[in-house]
Amino acid sequence: MRADEALTDRPSRRDSMDASSAEKPCKCSYCGKGFSSPSQLETHRRSHTGERPFTCSVCEKGFAQLCNLLTHQRLHTGERPFTCSHCGKGFAQSSNLLRHQRVHADYRPFQCPDCDKSFKSTRDLLTHQGTHTGERPFTCPVCAKGFIRPFHLLRHQQVHA
Template sequence: MRLGKPKGGISRRSSQGKISENQRKTGRQQQKWGMTIRFDSSLSRLRRSLDKKPYKCSECEKSFSQSSTLFQHQKIHTGKKSHKCFDCGKSFFQSSNLIQHRRVHTGEKPYKCDECGERFKQSSNLIQHQRIHTGEKPYQCDECGRCFSQSSHLIQHQRTHTGEKPYQCSECGKCFSQSSHLRQHMKVHKEEKPRKTRGKNRRAKTHVVSSWKAGIGRKSVTGLR
């Protein structure tokens, strides 16, 4: 007597066929990315290991995923600058900073703008420059909503709201919100100093001439006697 297939059931052969087909699809998708991950658990373990930062700085408790990154960070606390420029003697914490600095001496500009061909020493300068072409302004003021292409421009703008003036003149104590305004102001003092010097020299010459004339006058009176 042949037993009938249960209603709503799935035969073992058909279920195995669907499983094998799903496995083939998954395998093809994984091969597209040039790697094969056999189980989802392997991917999960990989993600967890990347998220971990087991290397902790004893000075500031900042954590890092790699020991080499922690080693570079600790130089900030020790003050050790082991990477030295042979041209000017300036030292740096990291070799990458020295490489960027060396471009000051060599004039190398490896980062090129695809739009206009202008070249830059640092990638960050190229990114800022490209916003001229794209019109991107990612830095927004929380007070008035105005947007800027560079973070430094946003910081300067925010001082119009806060009233902060961190740049002080060493000559008269006047404060400014921007360093460029302070430099412009300092020219006033540079122009004043030569004028004061000329005034002092003029008074000194007048005094010498007056003394000389007075001496001649006394000699003349003595001669008449």
């Protein structure tokens, strides 16, 4: 066997890439992203088309995925299957329970880049950062006075009532 024949018998890098793409043979015609099953591709395709085939029978809001409709319907039924073991508060989504559980711990993973303070949520960090920037994103529609927190705006609006 000649040396150049031996080289052609080995899979090329392109062949290796083809083998890995064979693991995800369903390709999106919009962006080229690969999926391992036609159902995954169909769900992804809806992100391009805006199709929402699953509709809430109560409010008629549409969803691209059935699981999102089922979660949404808990708003109407009041079902809260995820319960905090510390305080008993119920949640419609497990992610909301996980976020809530930070209340019971002193875990503060969101640190301000401008000072030593840390926060339990990104929302609290962003609100705090307004103290450094002077930003007051909550503006009174009557007098245009700005506030760092929405609660402060609501309390202020009672002045105009």
